[in-house]
Amino acid sequence: MTQEPEDSPVTIPSHPLGLKPSGNQYTAVSNARDSLGEFQRLTDEALVVLLEYLESHLLRNLGATCKALYAFCRLDDLWKALFIESHEVCKQGNFQWHGTWRSTYLGLSQDQLSQVRCENVFSDVLYRPFLCTHTPLSPYTNNIPPSNAIARLPNLTATEFLESWSDKPFILTQTVPEWPVYSTWDTTHLLEKYSTVKFRAESVDWSLATYVEYMASTTDESPLYLFDRSFMSKMTLNTDPSSTAPLDYWPPTCLGEDLFDVLGPNRPDSKWLIIGPARSGSTYHKDPNATSAWNAVLRGSKYWIMFPSATPPPGVYVSADQSEVTSPLSIAEWLLGFHAEARKTPGCVEGICGEGEVLHVPSGWWHLVVNLAASIAITQNFVPRSHLVSVLMFLKDNVADQVSGFRKDISDPYGLFVEGMREKHTELLEQALAELERKAEGRKRKWDAAVGGVDGKSSRGGGFSFGFGDDSDEEVS
Ligand SMILES: O=C(O)CCC(=O)C(=O)O
Ligand SMILES: [Fe+2]
Incomplete structure (x- = not known):
């Protein structure tokens, strides 16, 4: 791999039509x-x-x-x-x-x-889309400053995860190779079994054969990304630990339980198959419903750049209630315009998750991901007990209808989750609800102080701005 710094000149081929900037x-x-x-x-x-x-x-x-x-x-x-x-x-x-x-x-x-x-x-x-397609990624994804590097862990226990790691991104380096899907999921093998099966790629459903052809030769600036939440049934995979049939893969054991399991068949979407060519990827977002996630790379490799909840990345503009996010159109545009500044921003972490490795995305963290080579991955969202309060708060507040992924006929995801937790984890739920109440009290006190009393008028007489976003122990998204 080349090791060019970000500001060194790069060579771009000439446009196929010969047009110029x-x-x-x-x-x-x-x-x-x-x-x-x-x-x-x-x-x-x-x-x-x-x-x-x-x-x-x-x-x-x-x-x-x-x-x-x-x-x-x-x-x-x-x-x-x-x-x-x-x-x-x-x-x-x-x-x-x-x-x-x-x-x-x-x-x-x-x-x-x-x-x-x-x-x-x-x-x-x-010229711009052509430039973005041909801008090399390596000046951005190499030379990660050691202080930004995402920790790489050969192993981790469930206790270590809950006590020290559930708020930090990390890469597990030895989890995936034991999964049956790891040895059999290259495109050749997948095409043998599923070439006519249609998978969702953004707004279209294409057969795997068509998508793989597209993937091999596209020059799109932002390639269409296969991101399918129904792959388990389409591929008849088994991940049910209570079944007697062999499992196709399983979540990394150190991440422990997933409290959304109490929702049974009513849980929101949680598993995705992700396939895309080099340069495809995900623009900045936080994962849904304040869940955490793991993302396992079966083929290829992915560059991740991440920021804690209260630090929107440079070039990403968030509305006060966090329901609207505005950022440059494509990943390449963001890299060209904002990466250098992002790398110097406190809180920024970066890492490359290679074949056979799993990256942990903590609840609330911003992340942008770009595939460095054609890649196949599985991702799954989960709720560790250390984030129960954030998830309850997210579901309860449902600011700007941001709760997502539940079936349409489920009108009260918060009530449903509380009910499920009460049945299976009563004590944990009581503690979390008490904590939630304490946080709500704290928010109310802050609000009263900011508006200068119960009449809601600002003692300063003028306009003011107020947000919870800078409150490190309170997550509102
Ligand atoms: O692999 C990717 O493009 C990133 C997917 C993602 O955002 C996630 O797993 O949370
Ligand atoms: Fe994500």
């Missing part, structure tokens, strides 16, 4: 934009928005009128949207991938593609 127009002898006619009035951004309204035949015809529009109408994101939103073939999920969304939509092979050189087209809007 906007800045190059100032030294160029000609500019294809000059022949755009009335379209010249539009900025590149506005032009793309306009093109988003066109159907495929219009996009194709307009692209044949001049060189600049040819370049714009080839923008593959336009064809991705057309294909995903309206193409029957995409909905059926079982088709041949032709390398780009446009070629797939139009059923074109490589030798049927027109190749107009666009050397005098200058556009950051068109």
Whole structure:
């Protein structure tokens, strides 16, 4: 692996159409934009928005009128949207991938593609996705400062986990190799058994055969990510420890019990199969319902960068109730724009979880994940007893309807969880409810102090801002 620092120059290949970033127009002898006619009035951004309204035949015809529009109408994101939103073939999920969304939509092979050189087209809007796709990841994911490195643990006991580790990210280095799925889950083996089975990849359901073809040749800036919560039934896997049949995998024993087990069949979604090419991944988020998670890499490797609950990562903007998160569109954009600052931010931790390893995501932590090579992983969310209070608080407050993953007919997840806990873990529940009450009291006292008394008026007379987010022992998300 190369070890280039983040600010060292990197070499990017030239764009397949030959188009260049906007800045190059100032030294160029000609500019294809000059022949755009009335379209010249539009900025590149506005032009793309306009093109988003066109159907495929219009996009194709307009692209044949001049060189600049040819370049714009080839923008593959336009064809991705057309294909995903309206193409029957995409909905059926079982088709041949032709390398780009446009070629797939139009059923074109490589030798049927027109190749107009666009050397005098200058556009950051068109060049940016290409730059992001070809920006090497290694300057960002290598050279992790030792003070940021996520701990790598060959083993851990359940007691050590509860006492010292349930609030910290760590990588278990020796758990997965014993799982039966570990030896049999490369794409070749999976295709032998499941090639026609459809898996969810963002908003589409594609056969595994189609997805694997896509994965092998996509040049998307943010590749479509297979993230399927029903894989257990689709693949008829067994993880039930009470069954007599052999298990396909099991959670790392050191993570101990999962208190959401008391919900039985009413528990929210908790298991996902994740498959994606290099550069695919997950943009910043916290896991649902204040749960913790483990993520086991069966093939490939993943770079993780994480921040504690109260520290939103640089470039990520969170609304006061934490229900809305705004961040750059793609992982590459974030790496280009914010990674250097993030690495220096107190609380930031980073690590590479390799094949056969498991990463622990503590409740409430922000994380961004990028696959460094094509990867296959399983992730599972759970509630350790050390986070029972945070989970109860999250379910009870349900700020901005953020509780998620429960079946639609379950109207009171908090009540259901309390009921289940009362049946199976009475004492633990009582302690947690008492703690919850203490925290609610503390919040109320803070509120009263901030507004200057029970009449709710601020003693300062002016506006004020108030949040629980900086309260390290209180999690509101
Ligand atoms: O593997 C990934 O892309 C990350 C998935 C994730 O966010 C998780 O396991 O919590
Ligand atoms: Fe996650």
